[in-house]
Amino acid sequence: MSDTSRLNATYDRIVCALAGLCLSAETRIKSAPGDELVIRLPVENLRAAVAVLVNQLGVTHLTTITGEDLTPELTLKYHFWQERGFTLEVELPGEAPVVATIVDLVPGAALYEREVYGMFGIAVEGHPDLQPLLLPDGWEGPPPLRKEGDRD
Amino acid sequence: MTKTVIPIGPQHPLLKEPLAFQIMLEGERVTDSTMRMGYVHRGIERLCQERTFIQNIHLVERVCGICSHVHAMTYCRAVELLLGINVPPRAAYLRALLCELERIHSHLLWLGVLARNVGLDTIFMYAWRDREVALDIMEALSGGRVSHAVNIIGGVRSDVTPEQREEILEQLTTLDRQVNWLLGVVEHERSLQTRTKGVGLLSLQQVRRYCVVGPVARASGLDADMRRDEPRTPYDRLSFNVPMHTAGDVWARTLVRMQETLISVELCRDILKEMPEGPLAVRAPRRVPPGEAISRSEAPRGELFYYVRSDGSDTPARVKIRTPTLPSLLTLPQQLKGVTMADVSVVLSGVDLCIACADR
Amino acid sequence: MEQTRTYDRLPTPRGTKMQREEGPKACRKSLGPGAEGSSRQQIAGDSRTEPTKRRLQRYVDAVVRWARRKSPWILHYNSGGCNGCDIEILATLTPRYDVERLGILKEGSPRHADILLCTGPVTLQSRDRLRRIYEQMPEPKWVVSVGTCSCSGGVFKGAINVVGSVDQVVPVDMYIPGCPCRPEAIIDGLAQLLRSIE
Numbered sequence: 001m002s003d004t005s006r007l008n009a010t011y012d013r014i015v016c017a018l019a020g021l022c023l024s025a026e027t028r029i030k031s032a033p034g035d036e037l038v039i040r041l042p043v044e045n046l047r048a049a050v051a052v053l054v055n056q057l058g059v060t061h062l063t064t065i066t067g068e069d070l071t072p073e074l075t076l077k078y079h080f081w082q083e084r085g086f087t088l089e090v091e092l093p094g095e096a097p098v099v100a101t102i103v104d105l106v107p108g109a110a111l112y113e114r115e116v117y118g119m120f121g122i123a124v125e126g127h128p129d130l131q132p133l134l135l136p137d138g139w140e141g142p143p144p145l146r147k148e149g150d151r152d
Numbered sequence: 153m154t155k156t157v158i159p160i161g162p163q164h165p166l167l168k169e170p171l172a173f174q175i176m177l178e179g180e181r182v183t184d185s186t187m188r189m190g191y192v193h194r195g196i197e198r199l200c201q202e203r204t205f206i207q208n209i210h211l212v213e214r215v216c217g218i219c220s221h222v223h224a225m226t227y228c229r230a231v232e233l234l235l236g237i238n239v240p241p242r243a244a245y246l247r248a249l250l251c252e253l254e255r256i257h258s259h260l261l262w263l264g265v266l267a268r269n270v271g272l273d274t275i276f277m278y279a280w281r282d283r284e285v286a287l288d289i290m291e292a293l294s295g296g297r298v299s300h301a302v303n304i305i306g307g308v309r310s311d312v313t314p315e316q317r318e319e320i321l322e323q324l325t326t327l328d329r330q331v332n333w334l335l336g337v338v339e340h341e342r343s344l345q346t347r348t349k350g351v352g353l354l355s356l357q358q359v360r361r362y363c364v365v366g367p368v369a370r371a372s373g374l375d376a377d378m379r380r381d382e383p384r385t386p387y388d389r390l391s392f393n394v395p396m397h398t399a400g401d402v403w404a405r406t407l408v409r410m411q412e413t414l415i416s417v418e419l420c421r422d423i424l425k426e427m428p429e430g431p432l433a434v435r436a437p438r439r440v441p442p443g444e445a446i447s448r449s450e451a452p453r454g455e456l457f458y459y460v461r462s463d464g465s466d467t468p469a470r471v472k473i474r475t476p477t478l479p480s481l482l483t484l485p486q487q488l489k490g491v492t493m494a495d496v497s498v499v500l501s502g503v504d505l506c507i508a509c510a511d512r
Numbered sequence: 513m514e515q516t517r518t519y520d521r522l523p524t525p526r527g528t529k530m531q532r533e534e535g536p537k538a539c540r541k542s543l544g545p546g547a548e549g550s551s552r553q554q555i556a557g558d559s560r561t562e563p564t565k566r567r568l569q570r571y572v573d574a575v576v577r578w579a580r581r582k583s584p585w586i587l588h589y590n591s592g593g594c595n596g597c598d599i600e601i602l603a604t605l606t607p608r609y610d611v612e613r614l615g616i617l618k619e620g621s622p623r624h625a626d627i628l629l630c631t632g633p634v635t636l637q638s639r640d641r642l643r644r645i646y647e648q649m650p651e652p653k654w655v656v657s658v659g660t661c662s663c664s665g666g667v668f669k670g671a672i673n674v675v676g677s678v679d680q681v682v683p684v685d686m687y688i689p690g691c692p693c694r695p696e697a698i699i700d701g702l703a704q705l706l707r708s709i710e
Binding site: 162163164165168169170190191192193194195196198199202210211214215216217218220261264276277280281284297298299506508509 | 591597599600608668673
């Protein structure tokens, strides 16, 4: 349901810059002044895509990283902001998920990556201080936002 | 030089919030610091997935007691986007009115905490006395001083009567006078300036790198305000300034917040004067169609972000909350480096930490 | 206004399940000064001086109780709440409510405090900390749980990281419900607690 006519200039620029890296681009997430752009990427292209955003387009603001358990796979959404919000989405396997860090490109991602690690058990490769952000000391049991485990 | 490690928190006279710090000192100067969060982590995001869309309004209102209304409002907006309904204009105005009142109360509260931490108990008492006026108005509007429970999916549930309107306008005049006076005191109080100028420095580049939002970012010269950058009713019909400073220290943050308070008082007046007549809410169905929605708004501490995904049932499949304190926490080691031990509490209160928000 | 309930003596029977397994190590003693019992026994042995000494002891006890009631120092700990009750506790110190006229002073260190004001449900991470703060406070001490979620768990009941109410971790003397409690309710609760100290 890609509606190209609704992409404004910002979205056009982002989609053009990431054209070679992404699987698909669509305005999917509902938001206030029109729907927000979601760019789906293969997980190995994530760092390259963020590097393009930061170095070529001057994107600086990462709002947050949302993890989601869509059993059997996991997704990570990187919510950026430049004039408008847009989202990079990667898909990870449910078993032993690993994603590369973007802390060196966007230092503000440090706490969000730690949170994703704690809440979903997604290992963030290359993070300088990877430990759960919010979980209590000696937390046993599955990561709290994963759907398997003790959910009743 | 002797090296000392000083643990601060989660319960400490310096720090009102439950957060644990290890401060490494060399003589009087801080060389390094580490932080442990999670003391008030309740697992709200998971709890949201176990409760219905309507129950969640009350839950997200209790993410934070200081900015409770803006949490509920942002969540409701996200669900309304999923449902594809528009709130009536009067409801949007009433929501914005409470938002601005909350900003006034939060900023005055913050000024009090800062003043207490630098030893100016008089300013603490005055700021908190004036804050009561804002709480009175909110109580008249909603029935609650701190948590309001006015938001429902599709609108609001409490109205302003014409008599109340006159009364609130009168109280706003009082508030305006008091905040102006307080700003004058703060601007001329030399002991406050000597404690806050040059303390907790953050450059514009650092603010950009760490994705900082809200008054902390605006005090370093980053021009970002969700009310203006992503305008919704009624902010697209109102004109207001976004105060900015470039010094990037606690003093600049004080000025930004106090000027914002004045602007908020002015906005409250405009909102009350221009509030259209009409219904307060539209009927919303119980089941939410599948989809995803993002809602952003400007909380007193900066950009608040909600992501809600529905799978078609009456409970959300995922609710993600990003509160504005989180990126500010990331900058604390940078801000603390090099300050003296006595200034640690000034730095910590300067960013206006809300750990209940950050931990969720 | 919210109702307040008073428990002047806490029901923590020795050897109950809670105390054996996860109750606080520091068991609540009598509300009077700690050394009271032993000094009385010594006096009782000496029959000639007994009436004078006992009377003196009674006077001293009365003065201590009076003094304690007139200047309770409170310590505030947020064990997992939303800040709503916390700012209302702080608001009681400010000019409109001014709890200092009752002699109540907010104190930063548990070692100087008489009354512990707990807000919020107890989270897993802050459970041991709350216990430690309670143990650091000198006897006699009282615990007031402020706010609905501190009394019962409130909206956070059943959350994955929440233990529950404060009385599951430390013994509580006074419950002040309300979400959040109004400052008037907090003052009323404290006044009732002080009355019960007599």
